[in-house]
Amino acid sequence: MTSEELLQELSDAIISCKKDAVLAAVEKAKSEIPASEIIEKGLAAGMNEVGVLFERGKLFLPHVMMAADAMTAGVSLLEAGMPAGDQGKKLGVIVNGTVEGDVHDIGKSIVSTMLQSAGFEVHDIGRDVPIRNFVEKAKETGADMIGLSALMTTTLPGQKEVIELLKEGGLREKVKVMIGGAPATQAWAEKIGADCYAENASEAVTRAKELLL
Ligand code: B12
Missing domain, CATH: 1.10.1240.10 (Methionine synthase domain)
Structure with a gap:
């Protein structure tokens, strides 16, 4: 075949x-x-x-x-067969999850897997994640980046709220934000002040490397 x-x-x-x-x-x-x-x-x-x-x-x-x-x-x-990506120094620490109100997690999990096998330390905090948990997990892990997935137009605003909460906590300069999910776009990323948007998991790896290395 x-x-x-x-x-x-x-x-x-x-x-x-x-x-x-x-x-x-x-x-x-x-x-x-x-x-x-x-x-x-x-x-x-x-x-x-x-x-x-x-x-x-x-x-x-x-x-x-x-x-x-x-x-x-x-x-x-x-x-099971993918490289663990844990040899030597990590490329960076990324907290990844699907925002509050949204249970779609297939794409988000693929992004986590691909980032991990590319050599990032990934903390996947699941789906339907309360906004403040993203910020708390980023603090706890010393994250360099937060990944935010949203699959519904109704949950997209959650991505903006995480960025606002990072600003309030004085963390915005320290933590990059990458957004994704079917209704997200480059224009939306720019509008809410995210650092980048990626259309799929391989692009997410490329963007993360561009921003963190
Ligand atoms: C599978 C699915 C479900 C499954 C989810 C199972 C699961 N564990 O995830 C189930 C059946 C549970 C479900 C439920 C619902 N769903 Co649904 N679902 C879908 C469907 C068909 C496919 C989504 C998917 O998995 N795609 C495959 C993956 C691989 O693609 P992806 O998620 O887009 O991810 C890729 C990229 O977007 C990107 N990406 C994703 N996340 C991230 C994150 C970062 C950081 C980055 C960089 C990139 C990135 O990379 C991924 C890999 O390439 C979509 C249709 C669609 N066109 O998207 C509807 C859809 C998203 N669902 C929809 C709806 C409305 C619902 C429900 C409300 C039920 C209903 N009435 O239909 C509930 C939602 C409940 C809730 N509160 O969340 C609507 C949303 C409409 C809207 N408002 O925008 C859609 C668009 C279908 C439709 N046209 O009606 N759903």
């Missing part, structure tokens, strides 16, 4: 919403294609299609939940 066919199989397995099919496709692809590509060009591409089908009323919420579950299992299978 060519790489294109393997990636298509991964994407189709996610769209089928079947965990077994996803795990089998990952097993098959993992010796042929780098983990980051399997995630972004295979699994995440399928998940985006699931989103489109959901919006068109062709798939319903239970399907989306099954696809999400299958995607998480596929990513976990790959994590």
Whole structure:
């Protein structure tokens, strides 16, 4: 099978919403294609299609939940084989999470995994995280950067609130802020005074290196 066919199989397995099919496709692809590509060009591409089908009323919420579950299992299978990124000095400390009111965490977790395997020390504080917890965790860990994920237009303002709280605490100069999630944009990042926006996990690694190294 060519790489294109393997990636298509991964994407189709996610769209089928079947965990077994996803795990089998990952097993098959993992010796042929780098983990980051399997995630972004295979699994995440399928998940985006699931989103489109959901919006068109062709798939319903239970399907989306099954696809999400299958995607998480596929990513976990790959994590085992990814470089731990813990040799030698860390590139920097990053606190990453999904803002309050938002339970979407698949993309955020992929970003954490990729940053970690690139050599950053990542503290993933989960989803639906109260605004002040980001700032407290950053203080506690001496973080160089906070990553903020938001998947809904209604939760995007949470990214702005974290930046405001950092300013209030006199920490804004010390801690960089990187934002992401489907409704976030470069223009939004500029509007709220974030240091950068990244569209996907590999871009997040590039941006983090640009800002922290
Ligand atoms: C899967 C999914 C779910 C799953 C989430 C499971 C989970 N554990 O995450 C479940 C079923 C639980 C769910 C629930 C809901 N969902 Co939903 N969901 C989706 C769906 C289909 C896909 C999201 C996803 O995982 N994509 C795949 C990942 C890989 O992509 P990603 O998240 O975008 O992440 C990438 C980038 O954005 C970026 N990135 C992400 N985070 C970060 C962070 C940083 C720092 C950086 C740099 C980059 C970055 O890198 C990632 C990797 O490349 C989207 C549709 C869509 N188009 O996004 C809707 C969607 C986000 N959901 C939506 C809604 C409304 C809901 C619900 C309210 C239920 C409902 N009525 O539909 C609830 C929300 C409850 C809540 N309070 O949060 C809406 C939001 C609309 C809006 N207001 O903007 C969407 C857009 C669907 C729609 N069109 O209606 N959902």
